[in-house]
Amino acid sequence: MRKEKIMVFILGIVSIISLALGPLLRLLKDGNLLPAGKESFYWLQDEGIYGRLFSGLDAINPWALYGLMISAGLVSVFLVYSILRKLKFEVEEAALITGLSALSPFFTSFFNHPSAQMLMILWIMLSAWLILSWKKYLSYLGLALLLAVPLMGDIFNAIMAFAIALIYCSHTREKKIFLWLGGLICATAFSFFYLGKPLLTGPVEIPVNFWQGFVSEFGTTGGMGAFILVLSCIGFVLTWKKAKNYLAVYGLLLFFLLAFIFFSGQSLIYLGLMLMVFAGRGAMFLLKREWQMISLRNLIWLVVGLGILFTTLNYAVSFSVSSPDNSLIKALSWLHDESRAGEVVFSNYDNGLPIEFLAGRQAFIHQGMGKNSFESQREMMEKIFYSSEPQETLRLLKWNKIDYLLLDGQMREKLWKNKETGLLFVLANKQFERVYTKEGIEIWYFEKS
Amino acid sequence: MNVWWKKHWPKLVLGLIFALTLGIRLYFSFTSQTFTYESYFTLRQVEVIRETGLPAFDDHFSYGGRFLPFPPFFYYLLAFFHLIMPLKLVGQLIPQILISLLGPVAYLIAKKVTNRPGVSLFTAFISGFVPAVFKETVNSLSPYTLIIPLVFFALYCLMRLENKRYIYYYIVSVIILSFTHPVSFLLILGLVFYLIITRIEEKKLDRQEGELIAFSFFFFLWAQIILYKKALLMGGINFIWGNVPSGIMSYYFSKITFIEALVAIGIIPFIAGIFIIYKYLFKQKNKEVYLSISFALGAIVLLWLGLMEPRVALMFLGVVFVLLFSEAGRLFWEYFLNTKFVPFRYLLLAVVLLLFIFNSIYPSIGLMKEKEKPLPEETEAALWMKGNLPSGVTVLSTVEEGHLIAAVGEKRNFMDANFILIDNIDKRFQDLERIFKTSYEIEALDLLNNYGASYIFFSSQAQKQYDITKLNYLGSNCFSKVYTNEKVKIYKVLCGVERK
Numbered sequence: 028m029r030k031e032k033i034m035v036f037i038l039g040i041v042s043i044i045s046l047a048l049g050p051l052l053r054l055l056k057d058g059n060l061l062p063a064g065k066e067s068f069y070w071l072q073d074e075g076i077y078g079r080l081f082s083g084l085d086a087i088n089p090w091a092l093y094g095l096m097i098s099a100g101l102v103s104v105f106l107v108y109s110i111l112r113k114l115k116f117e118v119e120e121a122a123l124i125t126g127l128s129a130l131s132p133f134f135t136s137f138f139n140h141p142s143a144q145m146l147m148i149l150w151i152m153l154s155a156w157l158i159l160s161w162k163k164y165l166s167y168l169g170l171a172l173l174l175a176v177p178l179m180g181d182i183f184n185a186i187m188a189f190a191i192a193l194i195y196c197s198h199t200r201e202k203k204i205f206l207w208l209g210g211l212i213c214a215t216a217f218s219f220f221y222l223g224k225p226l227l228t229g230p231v232e233i234p235v236n237f238w239q240g241f242v243s244e245f246g247t248t249g250g251m252g253a254f255i256l257v258l259s260c261i262g263f264v265l266t267w268k269k270a271k272n273y274l275a276v277y278g279l280l281l282f283f284l285l286a287f288i289f290f291s292g293q294s295l296i297y298l299g300l301m302l303m304v305f306a307g308r309g310a311m312f313l314l315k316r317e318w319q320m321i322s323l324r325n326l327i328w329l330v331v332g333l334g335i336l337f338t339t340l341n342y343a344v345s346f347s348v349s350s351p352d353n354s355l356i357k358a359l360s361w362l363h364d365e366s367r368a369g370e371v372v373f374s375n376y377d378n379g380l381p382i383e384f385l386a387g388r389q390a391f392i393h394q395g396m397g398k399n400s401f402e403s404q405r406e407m408m409e410k411i412f413y414s415s416e417p418q419e420t421l422r423l424l425k426w427n428k429i430d431y432l433l434l435d436g437q438m439r440e441k442l443w444k445n446k447e448t449g450l451l452f453v454l455a456n457k458q459f460e461r462v463y464t465k466e467g468i469e470i471w472y473f474e475k476s
Numbered sequence: 477m478n479v480w481w482k483k484h485w486p487k488l489v490l491g492l493i494f495a496l497t498l499g500i501r502l503y504f505s506f507t508s509q510t511f512t513y514e515s516y517f518t519l520r521q522v523e524v525i526r527e528t529g530l531p532a533f534d535d536h537f538s539y540g541g542r543f544l545p546f547p548p549f550f551y552y553l554l555a556f557f558h559l560i561m562p563l564k565l566v567g568q569l570i571p572q573i574l575i576s577l578l579g580p581v582a583y584l585i586a587k588k589v590t591n592r593p594g595v596s597l598f599t600a601f602i603s604g605f606v607p608a609v610f611k612e613t614v615n616s617l618s619p620y621t622l623i624i625p626l627v628f629f630a631l632y633c634l635m636r637l638e639n640k641r642y643i644y645y646y647i648v649s650v651i652i653l654s655f656t657h658p659v660s661f662l663l664i665l666g667l668v669f670y671l672i673i674t675r676i677e678e679k680k681l682d683r684q685e686g687e688l689i690a691f692s693f694f695f696f697l698w699a700q701i702i703l704y705k706k707a708l709l710m711g712g713i714n715f716i717w718g719n720v721p722s723g724i725m726s727y728y729f730s731k732i733t734f735i736e737a738l739v740a741i742g743i744i745p746f747i748a749g750i751f752i753i754y755k756y757l758f759k760q761k762n763k764e765v766y767l768s769i770s771f772a773l774g775a776i777v778l779l780w781l782g783l784m785e786p787r788v789a790l791m792f793l794g795v796v797f798v799l800l801f802s803e804a805g806r807l808f809w810e811y812f813l814n815t816k817f818v819p820f821r822y823l824l825l826a827v828v829l830l831l832f833i834f835n836s837i838y839p840s841i842g843l844m845k846e847k848e849k850p851l852p853e854e855t856e857a858a859l860w861m862k863g864n865l866p867s868g869v870t871v872l873s874t875v876e877e878g879h880l881i882a883a884v885g886e887k888r889n890f891m892d893a894n895f896i897l898i899d900n901i902d903k904r905f906q907d908l909e910r911i912f913k914t915s916y917e918i919e920a921l922d923l924l925n926n927y928g929a930s931y932i933f934f935s936s937q938a939q940k941q942y943d944i945t946k947l948n949y950l951g952s953n954c955f956s957k958v959y960t961n962e963k964v965k966i967y968k969v970l971c972g973v974e975r976k
Binding site: 238242244245318326327330334337 | 647697698710
């Protein structure tokens with residue numbers, strides 16, 4: 028019991044450090060406590076309950092919003108641990124699975140950006156935890172909470188809720204299985220078909236190569252660490268001998284993997300949690316195996332530990348420099364002061380949501396505008412960027428009623444490759460006036476007449 | 477004397493084989509005035525390490541300036557010797573000593589597998605003349621001169637785990653390999669295949685073997701993540717495939733014909749190797765032979781996935797087949813000793829030796845001569861550039877000559893054979909070809925201006941590669957010849973193209 032308390036205490040400390048490291052580095056680097064990433068700005072501008080909650084907290088004090096996110100992450104960590112213990116995982120294995128999750132970018136990233144999914148995960152875990160209390164009334168309360176999931180979350184949340192209810196009901200031979208599952212199906216149908224809720228919420232996703240979106244080392248901010256993936260593979264091979272016990276996890280893993288590849292990156296959180304079960308098993312194998320060469324075991328653990336730690340640190344550093352940085356914030360604040368309401372700002376889609384939130388001006392393109400509009404605007408954006416006819420570029424800018432153009436370092440790097448064509452070539456025209464230039468950000472005013 | 481001879485003759489003969497192999501290699505090395513094209517990259521890294529203590533990861537000369545990650549151990553090793561001897565001597569001597577160590581390593585492995593000193597010595601001898609290895613390593617400052625003997629030494633260590641010091645040797649080898657070249661992944665993949673084959677053949681895996689394999693895997697992964705972290709973040713998974721331009725993909729990963737593979741590996745080792753693979757996969761069981769077979773499988777899989785160039789795969793396959801040959805040699809020798817032809821055994825040995833001279837040594841030297849390297853006039857021209865052209869200018873040359881421009885000429889090159897992390901590599905490669913082949917001055921000037929290239933290094937290599945005798949747009953005043961020798965002309969670009 029004492030051992031478990033120590034484990035939980037260490038787990039708490041590790042989780043707090045892992046969850047707070049990115050924001051803390053961001054604060055130290057730029058003195059910037061603004062949420063990072065497109066998801067954050069999407070949800071801060073959401074008109075529903077989530078948006079009100081996040082923007083309200085942000086308005087009171089940015090610390091309050093971070094407090095909410097880190098607390099949600101921490102509670103989730105303890106809920107995962109507690110659920111695993113209730114599922115009869117040993118103390119060490121449960122702690123390993125939870126610890127590896129807490130150190131993984133997919134998990135930390137999820138709880139470093141305010142989103143509806145973040146709260147939904149917490150809700151689902153709480154439901155699962157109540158269900159697993161094995162007390163009838165608490166289990167029913169948990170199932171009742173699950174019934175609300177399709178009404179508040181996206182399709183992945185609904186599917187996870189359904190899976191939990193199905194596993195519980197079939198495991199306990201619950202007599203009212205059809206009632207609960209039927210209720211969930213009805214709630215899902217009501218939410219997505221009758222109310223017309225979108226299957227997925229959040230900003231429009233930009234498709235990336237599978238590996239690039241999945242493995243942190245290949246460029247994504249919130250993916251899986253390479254070492255954890257290797258441990259997962261070891262765990263997967265080991266559990267294959269007792270495949271029957273893991274059927275539910277295999278099924279969910281396959282489903283979320285396919286969903287991740289073919290449908291949406293938003294399934295990564297569930298996919299990651301499934302993989303952590305195997306990673307924990309793999310780590311336990313390395314830990315509990317009878318080693319002939321103890322020093323080699325220590326060396327392997329050192330290498331694996333450093334590998335996992337580097338992934339965590341790498342995530343924290345990436346988060347600390349993620350958009351919007353101070354230079355963009357200053358530029359957008361200038362734009363807010365110097366431009367008029369209703370004026371349209373043209374920039375890359377990455378800057379769209381911060382333009383809308385921080386400058387309070389209409390962005391020509393942003394990832395909160397719905398998939399179809401986004402795609403058509405993106406096509407137009409590419410035309411403006413790369414058109415070889417200067418007159419055509421001017422015509423397109425005029426036609427789209429663009430007032431300002433905002434260029435940052437990344438855009439310049441991409442566009443400057445060919446100075447002879449496209450937007451940069453056109454900027455030499457008299458109709459453009461550079462009205463702001465600081466720290467690599469330029470704002471140009473476009474005189475349409 | 478007799479007792480001493482009986483005990484020590486294998487060592488003496490092995491010493492002679494080593495000396496012979498090294499001697500032949502050094503002969504070719506010292507009689508050649510230039511190294512292979514890619515060696516000039518090594519030479520420059522060694523120089524930079526000697527001057528600054530660090531390799532040129534931020535390379536100012538390659539592609540006009542770029543970030544280039546690579547494992548630095550081999551360059552540090554040569555830089556260490558550069559402290560006590562001139563760079564040219566380091567280049568001529570050290571890689572040849574390293575690759576010649578393959579003979580003793582092959583002897584040790586063959587001795588462990590066959591337990592016959594005679595057969596093992598024969599294996600050591602032919603391992604020194606695997607045509608594919610000979611071609612790529614003579615006169616070359618390639619990291620493969622270290623990797624190939626070290627990979628097989630690691631293999632030998634795995635066979636000798638009963639002796640504790642080999643565990644340490646193995647660990648050190650893995651650490652060195654991880655920081656020498658990514659192709660060391662072959663060791664890891666080979667070991668994975670070894671695990672699979674032993675499992676299929678129901679052979680019990682030694683506990684220590686499993687632990688060392690796990691260590692190798694994790695350490696290699698960790699080392700590569702450390703080395704290539706930035707590159708992986710920038711280039712994603714495609715970085716692994718090396719970003720080779722599609723225009724020369726067919727050259728780098730050209731399909732090798734069966735005959736070419738036979739010549740590169742050696743006909744006798746190839747036939748013997750196939751026989752042993754068949755015998756030990758389907759009829760008998762021997763863990764040590766499985767280790768060699770696993771390596772062959774690893775090389776084939778990497779080749780198939782496009783992660784290893786055929787010339788590199790053939791080097792490893794060549795050595796593996798020589799090692800497998802040792803077991804075939806033992807079986808054949810034991811069979812022969814039971815026949816009526818025993819009195820002719822020395823005659824047989826002489827015939828086999830002669831066969832090997834025609835089958836391995838002769839093709840080795842032939843293939844080595846085919847290997848492209850700069851002409852003395854090219855290095856002379858590059859050396860002229862060093863003293864006569866302003867620093868910071870970009871010089872256009874063929875891809876192969878890129879390292880020469882950077883290392884000897886100390887000027888920025890337009891393009892070299894390190895393609896990773898270069899944006900629009902296909903376009904750059906096509907533009908390079910256009911500049912050499914176009915008949916339109918305006919097109920050439922436009923492209924040269926676009927890349928900021930102000931000199932053209934026009935050599936016989938470029939003439940051969942692009943099938944031209946001269947640059948077709950040289951009539952006007954926009955280009956002036958600033959240097960000429962029998963094989964190379966250097967032109968200065970005098971005009972720019974203004975766009976309206």
